[in-house]
Amino acid sequence: xxxxxxxxxxxxxxxxxxxxxxxxxxxxxxxxxxxxxxxxxxxxxxxxxxxxxxxxxxxxxxxxxxxxxxxxxxxxxxxxxxxxxxxxxxxxxxxxxxxxxxxxxxxxxxxxxxxxxxxxxxxxxxxxxxxxxxxxxxxx
Numbered sequence: 001x002x003x004x005x006x007x008x009x010x011x012x013x014x015x016x017x018x019x020x021x022x023x024x025x026x027x028x029x030x031x032x033x034x035x036x037x038x039x040x041x042x043x044x045x046x047x048x049x050x051x052x053x054x055x056x057x058x059x060x061x062x063x064x065x066x067x068x069x070x071x072x073x074x075x076x077x078x079x080x081x082x083x084x085x086x087x088x089x090x091x092x093x094x095x096x097x098x099x100x101x102x103x104x105x106x107x108x109x110x111x112x113x114x115x116x117x118x119x120x121x122x123x124x125x126x127x128x129x130x131x132x133x134x135x136x137x138x139x140x
Contacts, residue, residue: 017132093137108123
């Protein structure tokens with residue numbers, strides 16, 4: 001998609017970006033598996049809901065996610081590991097990068113208020129994943 005990727009040097013950088021983003025997802029997911037965070041996802045959701053300044057998103061978490069906190073925990077942890085594997089290996093790169101950007105947007109809306117660095121890191125991940133998606137990084 002990006003014509004500047006015809007030379008090998010930019011391709012190396014976009015592959016490094018894709019692999020780095022994939023490893024970030026993989027590390028986050030495996031950490032949650034090792035600490036069994038998926039079993040106590042209700043606690044995390046309640047924390048996200050407690051002081052979330054975005055009222056419509058707080059309502060969404062309360063009504064749609066909290067009643068299904070256990071399946072949501074399994075889903076998100078599994079999805080993080082899958083995104084990490086797919087992006088690291090360059091498989092299904094376009095859908096994985098777009099889904100990852102969507103996840104980061106939702107994580108920002110849910111937990112962006114908890115720390116000044118949280119929104120910035122989520123925005124950085126979104127930008128990196130959109131670059132990966134736009135560059136056809138899975139072809140390299």
